[in-house]
Amino acid sequence: MISLHRSCFLNNTGISGSSSPFSYKLKKLPPASVKVTALGPNRDRNSSVLIENNNNPLKEIKEDDTSSVADADPNPTVTGEDRDLYYDAAATDDQLVTPWSLSVASGYSLLRDPHHNKGLAFNEKERDSYYLRGLLPPTVISQELQVKKMMCSIRQYQVPLQKYMAMMDLQLGAIMFPPIIELNERLFYKLLTDNVEELLPVVYTPTVGEACQKYGSIFRRPQGLFISLKEKGKIHEVLRNWPQRDIQVIVVTDGERILGLGDLGCQGMGIPIGKLSLYTALGGVRPSACLPVTIDVGTNNEQLLNDEFYIGLRRRRATGQACNLIEYAELMHEFMSAVKQNYGEKVLIQFEDFANHNAFDLLAKYGTTHLVFNDDIQGTASVVLAGLVAALKVVGGTLADHRFLFLGAGEAGTGIAELIALEISKQTNMPLEEARKRISLVDSKGLIVKSRIDSLQHFKKPWAHDHEPIKKLVDAVNGIKPTVLIGTSGVGRTFTKEVVEAMAALNEKPIIFSLSNPTSQSECTAEEAYTWSQGRAIFASGSPFDPVEYKGRVFVPGQANNAYIFPGLGLGLIMSGAIRVHDDMLLAASEALAAQVTHENFDKGLIYPPFRNIRKISAHIAASVAAKAYELGLATRQPQPKDLVKYAEHCMYNPAYQSYR
Numbered sequence: 001m002i003s004l005h006r007s008c009f010l011n012n013t014g015i016s017g018s019s020s021p022f023s024y025k026l027k028k029l030p031p032a033s034v035k036v037t038a039l040g041p042n043r044d045r046n047s048s049v050l051i052e053n054n055n056n057p058l059k060e061i062k063e064d065d066t067s068s069v070a071d072a073d074p075n076p077t078v079t080g081e082d083r084d085l086y087y088d089a090a091a092t093d094d095q096l097v098t099p100w101s102l103s104v105a106s107g108y109s110l111l112r113d114p115h116h117n118k119g120l121a122f123n124e125k126e127r128d129s130y131y132l133r134g135l136l137p138p139t140v141i142s143q144e145l146q147v148k149k150m151m152c153s154i155r156q157y158q159v160p161l162q163k164y165m166a167m168m169d170l171q172l173g174a175i176m177f178p179p180i181i182e183l184n185e186r187l188f189y190k191l192l193t194d195n196v197e198e199l200l201p202v203v204y205t206p207t208v209g210e211a212c213q214k215y216g217s218i219f220r221r222p223q224g225l226f227i228s229l230k231e232k233g234k235i236h237e238v239l240r241n242w243p244q245r246d247i248q249v250i251v252v253t254d255g256e257r258i259l260g261l262g263d264l265g266c267q268g269m270g271i272p273i274g275k276l277s278l279y280t281a282l283g284g285v286r287p288s289a290c291l292p293v294t295i296d297v298g299t300n301n302e303q304l305l306n307d308e309f310y311i312g313l314r315r316r317r318a319t320g321q322a323c324n325l326i327e328y329a330e331l332m333h334e335f336m337s338a339v340k341q342n343y344g345e346k347v348l349i350q351f352e353d354f355a356n357h358n359a360f361d362l363l364a365k366y367g368t369t370h371l372v373f374n375d376d377i378q379g380t381a382s383v384v385l386a387g388l389v390a391a392l393k394v395v396g397g398t399l400a401d402h403r404f405l406f407l408g409a410g411e412a413g414t415g416i417a418e419l420i421a422l423e424i425s426k427q428t429n430m431p432l433e434e435a436r437k438r439i440s441l442v443d444s445k446g447l448i449v450k451s452r453i454d455s456l457q458h459f460k461k462p463w464a465h466d467h468e469p470i471k472k473l474v475d476a477v478n479g480i481k482p483t484v485l486i487g488t489s490g491v492g493r494t495f496t497k498e499v500v501e502a503m504a505a506l507n508e509k510p511i512i513f514s515l516s517n518p519t520s521q522s523e524c525t526a527e528e529a530y531t532w533s534q535g536r537a538i539f540a541s542g543s544p545f546d547p548v549e550y551k552g553r554v555f556v557p558g559q560a561n562n563a564y565i566f567p568g569l570g571l572g573l574i575m576s577g578a579i580r581v582h583d584d585m586l587l588a589a590s591e592a593l594a595a596q597v598t599h600e601n602f603d604k605g606l607i608y609p610p611f612r613n614i615r616k617i618s619a620h621i622a623a624s625v626a627a628k629a630y631e632l633g634l635a636t637r638q639p640q641p642k643d644l645v646k647y648a649e650h651c652m653y654n655p656a657y658q659s660y661r
């Protein structure tokens with residue numbers, strides 16, 4: 001099989017690393033047509049080109065053949081795999097010669113090409129056409145059976161990290177010999193979408209946290225782009241080394257605050273990789289449009305600096321001293337500029353797991369020039385607000401009737417607090433300052449109060465209310481009398497028995513969210529929340545907990561994780577061609593998520609819908625976000641599709657195999 005890839009090589013040589021590469025120029029012809037012309041001398045035995053199209057079987061185009069592309073949309077802003085094609089179909093005449101490259105993938109190399117390999121699912125005809133005879137055992141099986149088989153082998157691992165590594169091998173290829181798992185991107189995503197509840201804790205929190213901690217030892221194949229201080233001045237070229245050009249989403253971290261685990265330096269790469277797998281599996285963004293990036297400016301983690309297997313720069317972080325801060329800011333600015341230059345202004349950049357001292361500033365600085373979004377500040381806020389809106393249906397009252405207390409006043413804490421205040425203000429027409437007074441935050445020094453204002457970081461200042469100083473959380477609970485307690489401290493087991501009991505004494509149904517990740521950092525466990533509140537707590541956590549049996553009743557905890565929000569939010573931004581993220585889009589995402597909680601879910605005590613319906617949930621979130629983008633005049637894709645939910649579903653990448661004709 002020969003597959004056509006958009007290549008990042010601009011010299012028209014089209015050599016893309018395959019054993020028998022040869023190149024083509026792809027010309028734009030009248031709308032909905034492409035012309036493919038052979039260029040290079042290295043012609044292989046197959047001379048046709050397969051153009052991938054999400055909704056149609058792969059389309060074969062003979063060389064020098066002018067072929068019409070089925071269903072081509074004159075408007076190029078679309079997602080899904082057909083985007084590659086439309087991307088060039090939109091080129092202007094002076095861009096006619098476009099650097100596409102062809103890599104020949106047939107026979108042995110096809111089985112090792114993650115994007116096109118189907119393993120035993122290649123049918124008889126494909127085995128003949130693509131020189132696979134003899135390279136596979138005779139049986140032909142369906143993708144469904146492959147999924148079943150993979151699940152059996154993954155379930156055999158007892159240790160979650162082994163399951164994680166098996167999943168990564170499927171996505172990236174095993175270097176171990178003999179390979180126990182095949183390299184097959186579609187199978188990876190099919191597995192994840194079909195078994196999302198079982199595999200989310202494997203590829204995401206909590207296991208991804210452990211994977212980052214041990215990344216140096218388990219590292220097998222590079223994935224994503226590593227941009228370190230060594231690459232300063234060359235980031236534009238570094239981006240061009242990435243094999244895909246049509247990037248729609250970048251998740252970037254500098255590794256300084258990985259989950260609640262702290263500074264993991266370059267090993268934080270596991271997080272952008274994990275988040276982007278969810279963009280595809282949960283939100284339907286095409287995998288080739290996703291780019292994980294780690295910015296490496298050193299680490300202050302002594303253990304890593306002394307670890308001989310550490311993969312990052314062996315120096316202390318470029319933060320703290322003024323000259324280092326400039327170095328950091330310059331590197332980030334070069335990165336942000338290069339991204340816009342390479343991928344245009346509609347590429348979504350998700351900031352992930354930056355430390356507080358950079359996260360707020362980066363969001364403020366680039367929020368007006370780029371399509372950026374901070375998952376820890378805004379994504380977490382949106383998912384928590386959705387959970388609260390749903391919880392109020394059980395507890396009663398409006399948001400304005402409740403009092404909120406946070407342990408932790410960093411990105412998540414202040415981000416959630418602000419979104420709640422915005423929503424209260426929107427619902428009641430109350431001034432924002434007034435709405436904020438219903439919300440109190442405790443940080444490592446105690447309750448945030450007016451008398452501390454001079455020493456507070458800027459993002460905490462709006463929360464400094466008139467109140468007596470209080471040092472301990474339990475005293476703050478008794479003093480403030482909150483109806484909702486939210487943990488975003490990054491410190492495990494801080495919701496002690498005393499704290500939960502105090503909440504239960506004050507409230508018939510205390511709402512308690514322990515949001516810190518991974519599980520080890522959760523402020524309390526589900527079991528503790530239900531037991532210490534005598535089964536009265538409405539509980540949700542950032543990392544998953546199993547259902548808990550208490551006095552003969554089974555309680556199913558909610559997972560208030562931003563994974564509910566960012567895939568759908570991202571899809572909505574992409575499909576509308578949005579150029580900026582607006583707070584109202586986060587509110588729209590929250591409302592859309594809360595609306596997905598059914599009566600049946602409520603009857604089971606759930607305040608979040610089950611993850612197994614996440615694709616449908618993401619489509620609704622995407623539609624609401626896109627609608628808001630149109631309403632705010634921030635959407636560039638015109639005309640607005642009539643049915644945004646249907647359009648979102650249509651745009652989603654489908655991991656089912658395509659037939660190669």
Ligand SMILES: O=C([O-])CC(=O)C(=O)O
Pocket residue numbers: 205258259260353375376516517542561562
């Ligand atoms: O990754 C997660 O599970 C949620 C998150 O963004 C964080 O804890 O930083």
Ligand SMILES: [Mg+2]
Pocket residue numbers: 259352353375376
């Ligand atoms: Mg995060």
